[in-house]
Amino acid sequence: MKDYVQKMPVYAPVNDSETLDAIGWKVQEYAHTQPDKIALIEGDHTISWQRFLNRANAFANQLRAQGLTTGDTVAGLSENSADFVALYLGTLIAGGCMVPLSGMASGESLALMINDCDARFLFVSHRNDSLYGEVRDHLSHIAANKRIGLDYRPDDSAISLEDWVQGASGKPDPARVGLDDAFNIIYSSGTTGSPKGILHDYRFRSRQIRRMTTNGLNGDAINLVSTPLYSNTTLVSVLPTLFNGGTLVIMPKFNAHQFLELAQAHKVTHAMLVPVQYQRILAEPDFDRFDLSAFQLKLSTSAPLRAKVIAEALERWPGNLIEVYGLTEGGISTSLDCGQHPDKWESVGKPTEGAEVRILDEQLRPLPVGEIGEIVGRAGAMMRGYCNRDEQTREILWTSPEGEVFYKSGDMGRLDEDGFLYILDRRKDMIISGGFNIYAVDLEKILLAHPEVSDAAVIGIPSEYWGETPLGLVVRKTGTTTSADDILEWANLRLGKAQRLSAVEFRDDLPRNTIGKVLKRELRADYLNQ
Structure with a gap:
């Protein structure tokens, strides 16, 4: 499964060589430069960088021993866990393409996704055993020894993780990858019908990691992860924290009170949240009793954050707040520094460095400032395309009169005289x-x-x-x-x-x-x- 999509146009405003090196090799250095530093915290368990990398490398070596080659896909159906993060990293170390799947999907949809991306391996957590039962008989191309239970043994059609990884070496042996190689496939949430596999390559992820690192998601970050790993929302903050040698605090399932407990206990500095989580956390009766003073930055994405929620978060919750708008497909990227622009809270900010946003009318003609139309954009991070859906990939593209390729968002909005973007609705809504x-x-x-x-x-x-x-x-x-x-x-x-x-x-x-x-x-x- 190497030719997922046709070759997409590349928008190249940055130097990629440095960031590719960071993804491919730098992470291995942490086993030597900070072996005892905590890489992951899950519940009562803390995992050092040395132990975490040994685990990820063992997964990588076993994947390759069983035939995984560069670009092959590995599917994972699991809630957030330390081993799921290690599997994600191990797949990348082996040169594979990670495909995290949603436990909220139906068995029929999951089988379609797994077959659509031609997954060579499937890892499943015990919490998703019933879903595995629904897809098990539709996976004839995945052998029993390549169906693995992350924290249990599903049945005779699969094996347990510990049996699968037993004897594998934890020595680092990262695969050589190029900027055009597949990094991951993210299946759309399904709010608009049948999910599409969005293919990100190393160029996409390396640029995104570089940009998010400027927000402090670096080796000093302690990042509380409460959204699922199959969402690009989560990966936007997890990947820079991971590849810069920071610390991830993992929540298998979001709970507002537990979020506050973990933030206080581990002196959390960063978190990526969605608007409904902000509402639930701020509504916790004991919110003001928790010490959140270590927070440096909170990020919000996936839907516009209401102005009154921004105001309350800035007043009661230490650290700044940045709202991020973009597509999982990439191409469109804006951010709003809420602390710096209190008069723009109804917007989603301005295009990030290297990004451009335009507004189009029904005839796909650019509109002037203030006019409402469909939002299109281009940026450093742009997907390779939809997996096995070349026609739908072409449909998302708009070429400007200057010959530049933009992505259509499906969102309606307008730009103000200062360049801030306001989202009004999904076009279909x-x-x-x-x-x-x-x-x-x-x-x-x-x-x-x-x-x-x-x-x-x-x-x-x-x-x-x-x-x-x-x-x-x-x-x-x-x-x-x-x-x-x-x-x-x-x-x-x-x-x-x-x-x-x-x-x-x-x-x-x-x-x-x-x-x-x-x-x-x-x-x-x-x-x-x-």
């Missing part, structure tokens, strides 16, 4: 009511400003008269009794005539994927046939 474009985010901001609303989403539902009409789905704060009609009247008084909600309905919670994005496709499904 834009509501067209009576011929007017309605952006759900504008309505959601109003609903979230209501004193008795804790969460809200707005979707377009079929309307015989208007074509579509906006519906507000609201989660009330605990203990409140305001009615849906009261919230509807309150919101519509604050909305423009063309924006007004047709109704408000209550929900106990809103469906989200594991990185916090509201699954509007699921919300709309209940209304499509009405």
